[in-house]
Amino acid sequence: MNEIRPLSANERIKSASNFLRGTIAEGLTIPETGAIADDDQQLTKFHGIYLQDDRDLRAERGRQRMEKAFIFMARMRVPSGVLTPAQYLAADKMARERGNATLRFTTRQTIQFHGIVKSNLRPLIQGLHAEMLDTIAACGDVNRNVCAAVVPWLRTGHAAVTKLAEDIANHLLPKSRAWHEIWIGEERVAGGVEEDEPIYGRTYMPRKFKIGVALPPHNDVDAFAQDLSFVAIEKRGKIVGYDVIAGGGMGMTHGEPETYPRAGSVIGFCKPEHAVEVAEKVVTMQRDHGDRSNRKQARLKYTIDRMGLDAFIAGVNERLSVKLEKAKGFTFASTGDRLGWAQDDTGLHHITLFVENGRIGGKAGDGLREIAALNVGRFIITANQNLALADIPAKQKSKIAALLKEYGLDGKPKGLRRNAVACVALPTCGLALAESERYLPSLVTKLEAELDAVGLAEDEITIRMTGCPNGCARPYMAEIGLVGRSPGLYNLYLGGAHDGTRLSKLHAIDVDDEAIVAALKPLFGAYATDRKKNESFGDFVIRAGIVARTVAGLDFHENLAPALTFWPEI
Numbered sequence: 001m002n003e004i005r006p007l008s009a010n011e012r013i014k015s016a017s018n019f020l021r022g023t024i025a026e027g028l029t030i031p032e033t034g035a036i037a038d039d040d041q042q043l044t045k046f047h048g049i050y051l052q053d054d055r056d057l058r059a060e061r062g063r064q065r066m067e068k069a070f071i072f073m074a075r076m077r078v079p080s081g082v083l084t085p086a087q088y089l090a091a092d093k094m095a096r097e098r099g100n101a102t103l104r105f106t107t108r109q110t111i112q113f114h115g116i117v118k119s120n121l122r123p124l125i126q127g128l129h130a131e132m133l134d135t136i137a138a139c140g141d142v143n144r145n146v147c148a149a150v151v152p153w154l155r156t157g158h159a160a161v162t163k164l165a166e167d168i169a170n171h172l173l174p175k176s177r178a179w180h181e182i183w184i185g186e187e188r189v190a191g192g193v194e195e196d197e198p199i200y201g202r203t204y205m206p207r208k209f210k211i212g213v214a215l216p217p218h219n220d221v222d223a224f225a226q227d228l229s230f231v232a233i234e235k236r237g238k239i240v241g242y243d244v245i246a247g248g249g250m251g252m253t254h255g256e257p258e259t260y261p262r263a264g265s266v267i268g269f270c271k272p273e274h275a276v277e278v279a280e281k282v283v284t285m286q287r288d289h290g291d292r293s294n295r296k297q298a299r300l301k302y303t304i305d306r307m308g309l310d311a312f313i314a315g316v317n318e319r320l321s322v323k324l325e326k327a328k329g330f331t332f333a334s335t336g337d338r339l340g341w342a343q344d345d346t347g348l349h350h351i352t353l354f355v356e357n358g359r360i361g362g363k364a365g366d367g368l369r370e371i372a373a374l375n376v377g378r379f380i381i382t383a384n385q386n387l388a389l390a391d392i393p394a395k396q397k398s399k400i401a402a403l404l405k406e407y408g409l410d411g412k413p414k415g416l417r418r419n420a421v422a423c424v425a426l427p428t429c430g431l432a433l434a435e436s437e438r439y440l441p442s443l444v445t446k447l448e449a450e451l452d453a454v455g456l457a458e459d460e461i462t463i464r465m466t467g468c469p470n471g472c473a474r475p476y477m478a479e480i481g482l483v484g485r486s487p488g489l490y491n492l493y494l495g496g497a498h499d500g501t502r503l504s505k506l507h508a509i510d511v512d513d514e515a516i517v518a519a520l521k522p523l524f525g526a527y528a529t530d531r532k533k534n535e536s537f538g539d540f541v542i543r544a545g546i547v548a549r550t551v552a553g554l555d556f557h558e559n560l561a562p563a564l565t566f567w568p569e570i
């Protein structure tokens, strides 16, 4: 007999929320607290909004018996990361007037605003909405921001993957009008049509769901880390369809081996005209089979491992009007961005700028504002937290280049920094166990010195850091991954594939700044002398047997997907 397990608290909250309304609107009008009700804190996520507090101030406010310094984070929905200059300007204005005066480009190609006090939430969202921007479904148990490769110099390919990402995003957007009512003041039609969520149902997904669209050889969207990915298959310059990958995901919890990062599995191929339907049917499979009792087991990766991949694929095929075909196969080169200028065959120019950990403010913010005011081309946020300025006509190029120089936006970081990504972590993230965004740049400086000493300063090596094991910077996909355990201490992972097709392995536990540098220094030396031609650092540490089989006190495979208990041959 099947065990009947109680639904998680979030299922009750969703079910009772009247399609994501809860008592959010009332909570916004209560001036006595900077916070909102507990249940509403879960519901605002579906509207792209999180209640946080400034953790730098927590202890002092606690001593003074004051309420925490409550602030909100708001995350936009920007399919493919594409903004018009006017939209960028609106975001910049809202950050300065209603947030903490910085914009934060995220690893899912959107923008977060931090430090918003409750009374500023509605004005911020209305300011975005005036430029056709929204924060709907940027967080919560729904399909999140859909990522797409940022390769605007490949005009047709980029247009195709961007279009697919937008089509999927629109198709999977919740139908509830709650966001418009609460934040924009839309009137509810009395006696109107009863609301419905034809794809999600009234309890939405068991957990968050993430989709990316890749254009090989570029794997900037980290296709194997998404719940669902579409990988464009090109023949003679035309996209003939997409290989489909399902079941990727990063989050795990320290010390709970039943939680683990998982690289997605290739499940088949579909024609372009069927891709949106494939997305819908994978979503509904997860909607119906995902674990609604235990949120730590509720992602698609666990559903697939529980059901078995073949059963999962069969279930998806049963729902599709046209079954998935055999995957065609593809090759990725790297997960990084191609920084610098590029020109396409129509003569337009594109530049991808390095933005350290995605944070824009101060002088850099002034520079981008001035460039956006020229109203030229598009602003495209990458999944590596960088920014591409696309579609610049030749006659504007020198003007933009001059502005980039004037505002210090044309930096040319060395190889490791070019490939460094850190999650937000402290002081805003409530789940952070250690620093990340505020720490990685200084660590990279130290590691750069070691790389320089062995002649590897310009080598492309991926390094990603997170302040906790949730994996927001996808650290388990990097060649060097650092995952926060407690203040100043990190687990060091090594051996992820440079092209994002293989997870890394745990190499050292609870290492501090000095120990991280000490652990990596000899490996850089060995890599410089012993590597094969074109061998990446991630491949080298495996071939050379550097990655330890066991780590003191911990089983080597702790928190690695069962499907990956062996590594593919290199």
Ligand code: SRM
Pocket (backbone or CB within 6 Å): 050, 052, 073, 075, 105, 106, 107, 108, 109, 110, 111, 112, 138, 144, 145, 208, 210, 225, 248, 249, 250, 251, 252, 299, 358, 385, 422, 423, 424, 425, 428, 429, 430, 431, 470, 471, 472, 473, 474
């Ligand atoms: Fe994330 C939760 C920031 C991409 C896995 N993530 C959070 C929260 C909202 C903390 C919270 O729940 O209270 C963080 C807000 C911090 C802050 O102060 O801003 C946060 N995640 C981020 C961002 C901003 C990191 C960044 O520096 O860019 C990224 C925003 C993406 C976006 O625009 O939508 C971000 N998060 C990711 C990714 C990467 C991705 O999606 O490609 C992952 C790993 C992939 C995955 O989902 O498996 C990720 N975030 C998580 C998890 C673990 C989920 C799990 O399955 O276990 C949590 C915690 C949770 O959901 O319970 C989380």
Ligand code: SF4
Pocket (backbone or CB within 6 Å): 423, 424, 425, 426, 429, 430, 431, 432, 433, 436, 466, 467, 468, 469, 470, 471, 472, 473
């Ligand atoms: Fe916060 Fe952890 Fe995500 Fe970093 S990885 S932003 S610390 S939840």
